[in-house]
Each structure stands twice: as structure tokens, then as C-alpha cells.
Amino acid sequence: MNGRGSMKAALGVALTLAAAPLAAAEDERQAVFERYLDFAAMVQGGSIEPNWLADGSSFWFADGGPADRVIWRVDPAADVVEPLFDVPRLRAAIAEAIGHEPPYAGVPFETFQLTPDGATASFALEGGRFSLDMATYKVEAQPAPAATPAANVRPGTFPRRGYFSLPVPSPEVLSPDGKWYATLIDENVALRSAADGSIHALTADGTFDDAWDVESARLTLGAGITIAYVPFTPWSPDSLKLWATLTDRSKLPRKGELHYMETLERIVPRPFAVAGGHLDHVRPHILHVLSGERIAVDVDTEDCYFVLLGWLPDASEALFARFSRDFKTVDVMAARAVDGSVRTLFTETAETFVKIQHDVVSFGNAGFTALPDGSGFLWESTRDGWNHLYLYRNDGRLERQLTRGDYPVLEVQKVDQENGWVYFTAHGEHPRVYDTHLYRVALGGGAAQRLTQDEGQHAVGFSPSLAYFLDTHSSPGRAPRVDLRAADGSLVRTLSEADTSALESLGWTPTVEFSVKAADGETDLWGVMHRPYDFDPGKRYPVLEYLYAGPQIVATDRSFSLGLSKTQNLPRAMAQLGYVVVTLDGRGTPERSKAFQDVIYRSWGKNEIADHAAAIRQLGERHPFMDLDRVGIWGHSWGGYYAFAALAQAPDLYRAAVSSAPGYNPYASLLYEPYLDLPERAKGAYEFASPYRLAPQVQGRLMLVGGLADFATFPEFMRMSRALIDAGIDHDQVVLPEEGHGYTGVAEDYFIRKLAGFFETNVMEAER
Known part of the structure; x- marks a missing residue:
């Protein structure tokens, strides 16, 4: 062997030996990443089911x-x-x-x-x-129970289309006397006997374009996780009447839900309301079970949304709320069961919007809680600048404002009318403005009392006696604990503490919380930072940001986050691949003051990326381990909208973005009208909110991801791709056949693999 050959051989051996530890480290990092996608499996305890x-x-x-x-x-x-x-x-x-x-x-x-x-x-x-x-x-x-028809009757499900037209399985609703299940069959209301399963039709004129509906649990799938909300039962307390609605969608345009897994492609038409156009025309009715009579509720039904609030205890009236299509007005009303006549209890208005539309329309939650004895109700309102509780009587008389102060009430947990208390959760502590605690306030008025103690997020469940509650609490860096407390907040004992030994043996750097200033230099913003399991503050790490930025939810999970889907675990998991991952909530989002959320009004697309970019820059100045020459961003749905916008509005900071299931089109009526106002009154706001105009300004690397069966956003995906092509902007596409707005199963795994690979190439390995 000549000298040159010996040198080449020696060099090859040296490179092989050097590569071996690197490959082993990469394999370990990948293994940790995959374990973090199932984060809950590494934590035992810290929750109980009473x-x-x-x-x-x-x-x-x-x-x-x-x-x-x-x-x-x-x-x-x-x-x-x-x-x-x-x-x-x-x-x-x-x-x-x-x-x-x-x-x-x-x-x-x-x-x-x-x-x-x-x-x-x-x-x-x-x-x-x-x-x-x-x-x-x-x-x-025990002997097997005797075979009877009743033994075989179990609650079933029925498809509900709701305002987004997509049928979602919903549970049948049992009557208070236990005799009937309310259900839907072929767009009509029917009763199924709990004794023998026999079907009794209550309506027969429902069609695809003019369909009947009854209230049930609201289920929706988003970002790989099913969210459920149980609103009020459609049944009257005497089991003799049902609140039902008849919805005319005949004037709505159709969008196509695409399916290519068959010999001939299949296109399912889905009615879809467009901003400024026709809405679903909903007409409330009261159905009488014994006589079969149906009573139309005598109320104006044009350009509005209806939500059932409940029934009076004597079943004489059904309470409901009617929201104007721009959500500036809500009328709380009562309909008489005998003739459908209506009285208005009160009307509330706002210059922007009175409620969050997703809460009302998607989940049936209008912020209404009936008193146990039926003599009145609690109403949530932001009329004084914060979401607070107001006590009303059934005649519409406001008795008093129960809570007040610079904090938002989140949810009423229980009303103990016998002892005179309302229990509710709120963000009531400063400066930790997103900590969730349990409070109580007297029905007769007075100061609210905080009942939970540790920093972080507290989820509570009351005993049927209301004498005790279970308090499950955690923070991003603190594993959950379950405390048993008396109703006055005094600690009885701790029942369960999470065991994180498996997580610690794998490697764990606790998530930390931070606060920064918004782009205005004055408003405080809060978020969390995930770091690698082997974090070394002396090293430099590329940065990823996960964002949502939609006006109806906060995206930052401030609990220890157990039991979530892979997609929801992704921010913490991506950090294990060697990134610092940041999430935060900017101006225009809820759970702060009304003014904080109203920043979004008629200003969609103006402040969101400015706030997020300002936050990342401040964190980079604060933490030398953050390499701001390598920053990527991703988001889903409206987060996909804003991830795209980041490459156009802050290209000097963000160098790569994944825009997943992006909702680019601001002309979906229900989703945008409450925040932009109606198109005829706010043409400029709609034009600015449309991101297609930004396509020529995109810099850096962009990957678009979409489910082919997501009829609401996939056309927007394709339209944006064309706008980028026309502008000469290179970009990647990931199309997921048969997937809707949330990805599941192998499609979710594929999405995660593509996202991780995209950021590895365009952020991790990018030139500094």
C-alpha cells in the first residue's frame, strides 16, 4: 500500500470512529423525542377518578x-x-x-x-x-339477567351537523323520567324507547336542506384531540316537551369534501356560510311528546344564532339566547311552551362582540348557569371590561353583580344555594395572570375568596354533597398533585402525587414560564419555554415557536399536560431534538381583559406576528443559549395562517414555517364576522386580513400541510399554493388524503415526521 492509500485509509477510519458517537447521540435523541410524544406514559399517579x-x-x-x-x-x-x-x-x-x-x-x-x-x-x-x-x-x-327488551337498550349516537355542516356523532339524550332517548333519524327528531328500543317519530318533514336538530353533547375534533362540552338538555323537566330547531341551509353555497380512495373520486357537498351572505336559517320549536304538536317559537329568526339555556322548573318556559350575526347583541329570552310566545328578559350589547363565538356556537356555552331552585340564573358578561358574574331573576331583573375586579371569571363550577355560595374558577392572581384558581362568592354579595393555593392550574371536582372538592393542580414545570379540600378551601389531605421517576431517568429539563412585553412595549405577555432533556446553558440552540393566535382560545398549555395527543405533545417533544421551543399568547386572545382581546377587532393580521416576533427577540437578548439566526415557526388552523404570515411580516427573524390546515380565507361568516364586523361595514379589514396578498413577500422556507377532506380549509391551501407559484415562491406541500381538520393515526405520525424533517433541514442544519 502506498503512502497516499495509507493516509486515505487512516482518514476513513478516523471519520468512521468520529461518526459513531454522533450517530448514537442522534439515535438517543430520536428515541427520547418519540417517548415525549406519549408524555403521559412516563408519569404515574397525580390523578384520580372518584x-x-x-x-x-x-x-x-x-x-x-x-x-x-x-x-x-x-x-x-x-x-x-x-x-x-x-x-x-x-x-x-x-x-x-x-x-x-x-x-x-x-x-x-x-x-x-x-x-x-x-x-x-x-x-x-x-x-x-x-x-x-x-x-x-x-x-x-351471579346468574345472567333475564333476557328482556330493556336489557338490550343502550344509549346510541346520532349525527349532528351544526353550523359547520360536518356530521359529528352525538349521544342520544335520555328524558328526565328515563323513558325516552331523544335522537335524530334522517334529519328528523325521533324518540327511542328506553324500555324496548322502539322508535316513535316526532317530525317527518326534515330534509338535507331543511333539517331538524336536538341539543346534545357537543363533540369536535381538532389537532388530534376530541373536545367535548355538555350543554343543557333539550328535555323539559316533566319529560313532555323537547326544544328542537329546524335549519334551512338551501341558500348556502356548497364546498366540496374530496375523497380519492375509491375507484371514482367522491365529492361530498357541504353547505358553507360566507361572510356577508346567507346564514343557516334556524327556527326554534317546542315539540310536545304526547300530542305530537309542534309549536314554532315566535321570534325573529333572520341573521342570528340561537342557543338553548334551559327550562324553568315547572316546564312552562324554555330559556334561550339569540345572538346577532355580528355578535354585537344578545337577547336572553323565554318561550312559553303552550303557544311559543316570547318575552325578552334582557338585552346586552357591545361595540365589538359580546361573547366568544366558538363558545356559543360550537359548544353551546353562552355563560348561563341556572340557580338550583330555578328562581334565577347567573350570567357571565364583560360589560365592565372583565368577564364577571351577574345574578338575574327570571323576570329579567338584575339583582346584583357578584364578582368584580381586574381579573376574568372562567367558569362557574357549582352553586350551593342552600349555603349561599357560588364556586367558580378565575385568573385572579397578579402578576401570574394565567394561573387558574377556585374561588367562591356569596350569592348575597361580598368579596370573592380564593380556595386553592399552589401556583399553576387547578382543576376541581365537587362531591355531590358540595362539602368537599378534589383539587388536581400542576404547572408547566411541576407534576400534578391531587388534594382533597373542604368547601371552605381547608386542606383535608393529599391523595396522589405524580411519580416522574421514569421521566427523570430518561432525561427531563422542566418547562419554564416567562413574561415579555408586546410589540407596543407596554403590555405584558406570558408564555412557556421547553428545553432539551440534556440542556446545557453554555450551548447555542435553534429556536422553534408553536403558535395559534386565534381570538377564541389561549394556546399555551400552562399545566403539566398529561393525557394529550401526539400533536398536542409536539412542542415539548420537539425540544428533545435539540431545540428551544416557545409558545405564548399575544394580544387579541381571551382570558385577560376585554380590552386585551379587543385588539383583534377589525385588526386581524396587524398585531399578532409583531407581538410574537417581539417576544422571541426579547427572549434571545435575555438568554444567550437561544440562537436567533435559526428560528422556525409552526401552527395549525389559524396557527397555520399566522405561521405563514411570519415569513412575510417578520422574515428577518423567522427562516422556516410549517402552515398546517391553514384557515387563510377571512370570508367564513361565523369564524370572522364577530371579529372583523360585517364585510359591508369593514371592507378594508377583510382585505387586510386576507393573506394571499402577502404571498410575494414570503421569504425563507415554507411547508403547507392539509387534509384533503378538510372542506373548510383545503381549498385555501390550494389557493395559497397557486398564489405562491404565481409569485415565484418555492414551497413544499404535504397532502393527507382522507384527513379532515385534525390528523389522526398514521396520518398524524406522517405529519409529525414531515414537520420534524423540515425543521431539521431548514432550521437545525441551516447556515448561521
Whole structure:
């Protein structure tokens, strides 16, 4: 071998040896990334599911997995926490009954039924049902129940189209007397017998273009996670009447939902209301179950949205809210069941918008809570500049404002009318303006009392007796803990603390919170920062930002975030690939003052990227480990809109963007009219909000991602792609066949893989 060959061989060996540790480090980082996509799997405990007992205060919960499960009984009044079962005795009794040892070493079942007196527990095991005498620990097989029609009747689901036309499975609604399930069949209202499953039609004239609907749980799929909200039952308290609506969509234009997985492509037409055009024409009715009579509610139904609020206890009237299409006005009204005549309880107006449209229209939540005795209700309003509670009587008389101050009420949790308290959650602490705590205020008036203590997010669940509540709390960098507290907030005991040992053994750098100034130099903004598991403050890391920036939600998760989808875990997971990942909420978003949110009004697209870019620059000045020469951004839905806008409005900072399911078109009526006003009154606002004009200004690398079956936004995806082509702007496309607005299963995995690869090439490995 000549000298040159020896040198080349030696160099090859050296390069191979140098590459080996690098490859191993990359493999480790990829493995950690994948584990973080299922973040909840690395944390045990820190949550419990209470099963309340007959006294309304005691409960049991299951702890641990199949191998070591324990069922704990909690008696708050006696301050007792003890195993409900003697596990060795239980397992021995079960073994005698089934003829062999039950599996594992703990309680071999997770759910069971306890009689009100606590004397007998019944459970299912290995395909059979058994009863346990709690005194003698004798286990006996239970005979199979007699086959009856009622035994086979289970609550089903029915498709609801709502204002976005996409059918979503919704649960049938049981009547208060337990005899009937309200459902929809072929666009008509029907009753299904809870006794034998027989169907009784209440309407027969519903069609695709003029369809009936009844209220049920609202379910929606977005960003890979199902969100549910349970509004008010359509049933009257006497089970004799139903609130139902008839919706005419015949004048709406159609969008095409595209399907290419068949021999011939299939296009499903979806009615879609356009800003300034026709709306879904909704006409409320009251259906009488016994007579079959249907009473049209006597109210103006043009250019408005309706939300059921509930029924009076005597079933004489149904309460509802009517919102103007621009959301500047809401009328709270009552309709008489006998003739449909209507009285107005009160009207509220705003210069911008009175409520968040997604809360009202998507989830049926208008901020209304009935008093338990039916004598009045609580109403949430931002009329004094913050979201607060107001006590009304059923005649529309305002009795008093219950809460006040520079903080927003989030949600009423419970009303304890017997003891005179309203329990609610709020962002009531300064300067930590997004911490969520439980408070209570007297129905008779007075100062609100804070009932939870630790910094962070508190989610509460009350006992049926309202004497106690479970407080599950955490922060971005603190794992969850469950405390049992009395109704006055005093601590009874801690029941569960999360075990993060598996996470710590893998590698974990706690998420940190931060505050910065908005682009105006005055307004405080808050966010969180995720760092790699092997974070070294002496190194320089590329930066990614995840944003949403839509005006109806805050995007920053300020809890420890367990149990979420891969897509929702993505900001924390992406940090494990060697990035610093930032999320924050800028001006124009909710859960602050009304003025903070109203920044969006008629100004869509003007302040959002300015705020986010200002925040990233401030963080870069504060933290030398952030490499602001390598910054990328991504978002989904309206976040996709703003991720795209970042490359046009702040190209000196953002060098790459992933725009996923982007909602570019500002002419979707329900989504934009409340924030931009009506097109005939705000033409300039709509023109500015349309991002197609920005296509020639895009710099850096852009990847568009969309689901082919997302009829609302995929046409906008293609229109933007064409605008970029016309402007000579290179960009990437990722099209996901059969996917809608949220990606699931293998499509979600593919999206994540493409996003990670895109940022690796265009941010991580980019020249500094």
C-alpha cells in the first residue's frame, strides 16, 4: 500500500470512529423525542377518578395498574383513607369461586358496583359477574339477567351537523323520567324507547336542506384531540316537551369534501356560510311528546344564532339566547311552551362582540348557569371590561353583580344555594395572570375568596354533597398533585402525587414560564419555554415557536399536560431534538381583559406576528443559549395562517414555517364576522386580513400541510399554493388524503415526521 492509500485509509477510519458517537447521540435523541410524544406514559399517579358513595361525601378510587391495583376508600369527614378491600382475602375468595388464582397480584378488577349500604360489591371477571359479601368475603357467581327488551337498550349516537355542516356523532339524550332517548333519524327528531328500543317519530318533514336538530353533547375534533362540552338538555323537566330547531341551509353555497380512495373520486357537498351572505336559517320549536304538536317559537329568526339555556322548573318556559350575526347583541329570552310566545328578559350589547363565538356556537356555552331552585340564573358578561358574574331573576331583573375586579371569571363550577355560595374558577392572581384558581362568592354579595393555593392550574371536582372538592393542580414545570379540600378551601389531605421517576431517568429539563412585553412595549405577555432533556446553558440552540393566535382560545398549555395527543405533545417533544421551543399568547386572545382581546377587532393580521416576533427577540437578548439566526415557526388552523404570515411580516427573524390546515380565507361568516364586523361595514379589514396578498413577500422556507377532506380549509391551501407559484415562491406541500381538520393515526405520525424533517433541514442544519 502506498503512502497516499495509507493516509486515505487512516482518514476513513478516523471519520468512521468520529461518526459513531454522533450517530448514537442522534439515535438517543430520536428515541427520547418519540417517548415525549406519549408524555403521559412516563408519569404515574397525580390523578384520580372518584366514585362517590351514598353519603355524597365519601368515595373510592382505583390506584395502580393490574399488577398491583388497590381500591382506596376515602371518608373526608373522618379523615380516613384505607383500602376498601382486604386484597389477600379478596383474591382467595375469588380463587375459590372461579377455581383458579386470579391474574396479577392486586385487585383483579378496576370497576365495580357497591350497594348503598356498602354491604355488597358486584364486579365482572373473566366473562362472568360475581357478588362479594363485604362482611364475610364470600364470592358468589351471579346468574345472567333475564333476557328482556330493556336489557338490550343502550344509549346510541346520532349525527349532528351544526353550523359547520360536518356530521359529528352525538349521544342520544335520555328524558328526565328515563323513558325516552331523544335522537335524530334522517334529519328528523325521533324518540327511542328506553324500555324496548322502539322508535316513535316526532317530525317527518326534515330534509338535507331543511333539517331538524336536538341539543346534545357537543363533540369536535381538532389537532388530534376530541373536545367535548355538555350543554343543557333539550328535555323539559316533566319529560313532555323537547326544544328542537329546524335549519334551512338551501341558500348556502356548497364546498366540496374530496375523497380519492375509491375507484371514482367522491365529492361530498357541504353547505358553507360566507361572510356577508346567507346564514343557516334556524327556527326554534317546542315539540310536545304526547300530542305530537309542534309549536314554532315566535321570534325573529333572520341573521342570528340561537342557543338553548334551559327550562324553568315547572316546564312552562324554555330559556334561550339569540345572538346577532355580528355578535354585537344578545337577547336572553323565554318561550312559553303552550303557544311559543316570547318575552325578552334582557338585552346586552357591545361595540365589538359580546361573547366568544366558538363558545356559543360550537359548544353551546353562552355563560348561563341556572340557580338550583330555578328562581334565577347567573350570567357571565364583560360589560365592565372583565368577564364577571351577574345574578338575574327570571323576570329579567338584575339583582346584583357578584364578582368584580381586574381579573376574568372562567367558569362557574357549582352553586350551593342552600349555603349561599357560588364556586367558580378565575385568573385572579397578579402578576401570574394565567394561573387558574377556585374561588367562591356569596350569592348575597361580598368579596370573592380564593380556595386553592399552589401556583399553576387547578382543576376541581365537587362531591355531590358540595362539602368537599378534589383539587388536581400542576404547572408547566411541576407534576400534578391531587388534594382533597373542604368547601371552605381547608386542606383535608393529599391523595396522589405524580411519580416522574421514569421521566427523570430518561432525561427531563422542566418547562419554564416567562413574561415579555408586546410589540407596543407596554403590555405584558406570558408564555412557556421547553428545553432539551440534556440542556446545557453554555450551548447555542435553534429556536422553534408553536403558535395559534386565534381570538377564541389561549394556546399555551400552562399545566403539566398529561393525557394529550401526539400533536398536542409536539412542542415539548420537539425540544428533545435539540431545540428551544416557545409558545405564548399575544394580544387579541381571551382570558385577560376585554380590552386585551379587543385588539383583534377589525385588526386581524396587524398585531399578532409583531407581538410574537417581539417576544422571541426579547427572549434571545435575555438568554444567550437561544440562537436567533435559526428560528422556525409552526401552527395549525389559524396557527397555520399566522405561521405563514411570519415569513412575510417578520422574515428577518423567522427562516422556516410549517402552515398546517391553514384557515387563510377571512370570508367564513361565523369564524370572522364577530371579529372583523360585517364585510359591508369593514371592507378594508377583510382585505387586510386576507393573506394571499402577502404571498410575494414570503421569504425563507415554507411547508403547507392539509387534509384533503378538510372542506373548510383545503381549498385555501390550494389557493395559497397557486398564489405562491404565481409569485415565484418555492414551497413544499404535504397532502393527507382522507384527513379532515385534525390528523389522526398514521396520518398524524406522517405529519409529525414531515414537520420534524423540515425543521431539521431548514432550521437545525441551516447556515448561521
